Every structure is written in structure tokens, then in C-alpha cells.
Amino acid sequence: MKKAGLTLAGVAVLGTAAVVGTTVVSGGEARPTTSVAAKKELGAQAGKAGASAKNGLKCTDKRVARGKRHFAGTWTRWENQDPWTVSGWGPGTMNAATSYTVGHTVTISYGATVESINATLGYQANKQWQRSLGYTPTLKEKKHYRLDIGRAYKIYQFDVYEPTGRWMADLSGTGRSQCVGLHDVYVGKGKALYFWKLDHRLSVTPKKKR
DSSP, rough: OOOSSSSOOOOOOOSOOOOOOOOSSSSOOOOOOEHHHHHHHHSSSOOOSOOGTTTTEEEOOOOOEEEEEEEEEEEEEOOTTSSEEEEESSSEOOOOOOOOOOOOOEEEOOTOOOHHHHHTTTSSSTTTEOOOOOOOOOOOSSEEEEEEEEEEEEEEEEEEEEEEEEEEEEEEEEEEEEEEEEEEEEEEEEEEEOOOOOEEEEEEEOOGGG
């Protein structure tokens, strides 16, 4: 049975729990800029002894989500398994499960920190809770019916950057080095699914699939 709903290209949903991955996809567009935010996060921090060994090496802090979230549409996830599918014969009524685990999900993060993602999205990206459907359909005919429960999401995108600079020896003779030339390097667009509502569809099951 074909799944209904929109096809969501590039989004691999990893269950109901929020998943923040660390996979790096190469080929991100580089946008070097002067970043005040990067300086605050990484700073011109003095390195420890052995500074000469790391002169010229890249000094990079954690990747972060920045800017504002961007609405990119909606998507409903349908599953052909318990408790998201219930079937039975009519006439009569059909009861769905009384409670479902739902939640927000981050599908692409490029390794951005959870804290920065939450701040950019404006909500807790790994929040989960229970939600009841409250739908009891009446089966009027002597046929085999199928009730599918779907999770509808709003899709949000966010930008991920990597504060980057180079270690340089401190010319004052302290034997330490500093991270200089800090700028933001654009990594890519992350994607998050914001749980919106439970949806449902009732259909008559074809004989070959009963």
C-alpha cells in the first residue's frame, strides 16, 4: 500500500525522538565573514605551552546554528505498523490507541550544538510528550476497514556555521599562541520537524491486502 502525503526530499526521519546528528556533508558553500558572535564563542584564547607546534593550524570551535528559522512546508508521516494502524470489520466502531508518543525531530544538524539549535528554532528540539487522537469512526458497511494515524509536522530550516581561525604565536615572548582571524564558515542548512498535530484517514482495505 502506497504511503500518502508529500514526499520529503532530503529528510530522513530518525524515529520520534529528536536526533541531532554529527555527519558532515562535504561541499558546503564557504561564506567567510567577520563574526562578532564567533569571537564571543571562541575568542582570541591563549593556547598553552608548545605554541610553536601549532602555529598556523586551524583553531575551530563547535559548529553552531545561527540566524532565524525558515518555514519550508509541512509533511505527514504515515506508518504501516502498530499502534499507528488499526483495522477491523464493520458494521460497528473502531477505536484507535488512546495515547501516542509524539515530539519534535532534528533530521539534519551538521554537528551544530543542541543549545544553538534550540535558540535558533525557538523551541526545545528534543521535546517529547503523549497526545491522544480522540477519533472513533463508525463503520457502516460489512467491509474491512483500515484506520491510519499520521503525525503532521511543520518543516523548518536553519543555517549552520563553523567559527574558524588560525593559531598564531604571541610575539610578546610568553611562549603561548592566540586564535586570530576568526570568521564564520557556512556549513549548510539544517532541517527540523516541529510536531503540529495528529492526522487520520479511514479507508476500505482491498481484498488482496486483508
